[in-house]
Amino acid sequence: MLIVGAMRAGAADRQARLKNLPPQSWGMVLTMSWDIGNFGAVASKDGGYVALVVGAGSGIGRSTALYLASNGASVICADRDTPAVQKVADEIAGQKGRAMGLGLDVTDDAGTRAAVAEAQAKFGQIHALVNCAGITGRTNIKGHDVIMADFDRVYQINLRGALVLSQAVLPAMLKQGYGRILHVASIAGKEGNAGMTAYSATKAGLIGLVKSLAKDYPESGVTINALAPAVVRTPLVDALPDATVKYMTDKIPMHRCGELSEVASMIAWIISPACSFTTGFTFDLTGGRATY
Numbered sequence: 322m323l324i325v326g327a328m329r330a331g332a333a334d335r336q337a338r339l340k341n342l343p344p345q346s347w348g349m350v351l352t353m354s355w356d357i358g359n360f361g362a363v364a365s366k367d368g369g370y371v372a373l374v375v376g377a378g379s380g381i382g383r384s385t386a387l388y389l390a391s392n393g394a395s396v397i398c399a400d401r402d403t404p405a406v407q408k409v410a411d412e413i414a415g416q417k418g419r420a421m422g423l424g425l426d427v428t429d430d431a432g433t434r435a436a437v438a439e440a441q442a443k444f445g446q447i448h449a450l451v452n453c454a455g456i457t458g459r460t461n462i463k464g465h466d467v468i469m470a471d472f473d474r475v476y477q478i479n480l481r482g483a484l485v486l487s488q489a490v491l492p493a494m495l496k497q498g499y500g501r502i503l504h505v506a507s508i509a510g511k512e513g514n515a516g517m518t519a520y521s522a523t524k525a526g527l528i529g530l531v532k533s534l535a536k537d538y539p540e541s542g543v544t545i546n547a548l549a550p551a552v553v554r555t556p557l558v559d560a561l562p563d564a565t566v567k568y569m570t571d572k573i574p575m576h577r578c579g580e581l582s583e584v585a586s587m588i589a590w591i592i593s594p595a596c597s598f599t600t601g602f603t604f605d606l607t608g609g610r611a612t613y
């Protein structure tokens with residue numbers, strides 16, 4: 322590995338650590354210096370970095386919750402599927418991590434706010450919100466056939482729910498002068514996917530929401546970003562027609578799906594204190610499909 326400018330602060334520290342370790346450990350050290358080291362730098366009342374992961378019962382949210390916990394964060398695992406999220410919290414606890422399962426439905430404003438307040442009281446602070454709650458709604462359907470009730474349902478969860486969640490965590494984050502909010506959007510929000518009008522429109526709206534919210538609090542210590550993955554094999558994608566998955570995968574220059582580990586590790590960095598000079602941005606995770 323060539324590290325250009327390696328003797329500058331940070332890189333020098335990393336290189337010093339690498340010197341004492343066999344090469345097979347280097348990747349781990351680099352990950353740790355982003356994740357554990359920086360999570361540890363911000364302590365809550367009870368110690369540790371507290372992340373609220375919504376949609377943690379399945380797919381990207383579940384993997385992210387497990388990954389954050391394995392890197393030392395305390396994780397509030399939230400989802401409308403309460404048994405699923407309790408299982409994830411139990412799994413973390415079984416590995417000596419700190420977690421709680423929290424049932425909430427982002428379409429229920431008051432219930433969501435109350436649940437987040439309950440978790441906040443229990444953990445003392447919430448440093449980061451990762452919002453992975455999302456649905457595709459009906460797909461493989463042309464715009465003129467979109468059923469308005471389906472569109473409304475997708476909007477309620479993918480876009481309105483993101484604002485409700487942001488509102489639930491923002492006051493305390495602003496008060497503590499630190500916070501990381503990350504909403505999982507989609508490549509569909511940047512480029513539009515055929516047959517996915519409701520999904521694409523609400524994810525585009527989410528990207529706009531993040532841009533606007535971030536500009537409301539630029540000097541607060543709270544960053545608000547989005548992530549736009551292409552196709553990642555999860556139950557959400559498994560439920561799509563093969564034609565829709567092929568349509569999306571064919572557009573990826575790397576010609577493969579993203580791995581859950583690739584999503585989780587990117588999210589971990591975005592919500593770490595190390596990612597401090599980026600707000601209002603939509604991070605790309607598309608195997609080269611979107612180069613902007």
Ligand SMILES: NC(=O)c1ccc[n+]([C@@H]2O[C@H](COP(=O)([O-])OP(=O)(O)OC[C@H]3O[C@@H](n4cnc5c(N)ncnc54)[C@H](O)[C@@H]3O)[C@@H](O)[C@H]2O)c1
Binds near residue numbers: 457558
């Ligand atoms: N998997 C992909 O290829 C892909 C690509 C781009 C973006 N995304 C986005 O990533 C996020 C996670 O997707 P996934 O593939 O892990 O999906 P998933 O279906 O595996 O998980 C989504 C989770 O969100 C929860 N959820 C849904 N509605 C909710 C509500 N009203 N309140 C609380 N929780 C709710 C579900 O119970 C589920 O556990 C979604 O926003 C999705 O749009 C996924």
